[in-house]
Amino acid sequence: MENVQYSTWADLFKITAHSHKVLHHIIPPPVSKAFTTATTAKEKELWSTLDTIILSWIYATISSDLLHTIIEPDATTMEAWNRLQDILRDNKNSRVVTLEAELSSAKMENFPNVSAYCQRLKSLIGQLKNVGAPVSKIRLVIQLVLGSMLTLEEAGLAEEAATVTDFAIHNSS
Known part of the structure; x- marks a missing residue:
């Protein structure tokens, strides 16, 4: 359902x-x-x-x-x-809440590639439109940018942690 x-x-x-x-x-x-x-x-x-x-x-x-x-x-x-x-x-109101939550929590890192991420966003946006809660273009752009930024930030933090670990290992030798 x-x-x-x-x-x-x-x-x-x-x-x-x-x-x-x-x-x-x-x-x-x-x-x-x-x-x-x-x-x-x-x-x-x-x-x-x-x-x-x-x-x-x-x-x-x-x-x-x-x-x-x-x-x-x-x-x-x-x-x-x-x-x-x-x-x-x-069921419409509960569907809107569920779909909005899924859209807000969608992160690019959870998808194999950008295309899959965009397809999921497109699907969620289509479903929201079907239940009478269309997503504005501005919100879509923000979601895409946030998804990208979070992925980049996490990659940067992971790289920084690896550098610190390498530096600590190198200095302890």
Whole structure:
């Protein structure tokens, strides 16, 4: 559940539903364009079939944890969609706190190279944007500079300690 990028998933899912002309199964249309309720047995059967297909799409594209949390017997697609939305929106604030902490504590020294460090920052920034907490460009620059400075400072301290140790060993000989 923690690594779900709900906004991206939801946007892609809505695009798919719209392209198959079944978006109204997850998002009710505006009152002015309301879908008329199925009245005949054949219309009700078609509605039910389509709803089950879309529900299976949702279940097939979410994590196992989320699936076990939202699945209910005889649920409609809209009910499952709304439960999923409620869970992930409730989780939004804790996700922001977790992601902010990860971003603030990211140090270049914990990555094999600069590219990996930058990729992690990009991922965290994307996730923060998805939960409604975008990172400013200034903050990103500061994070990159701080990550670099900390690594350089630690390397300098390690080099200084090695020099002092070498000097002490050389003088004691």
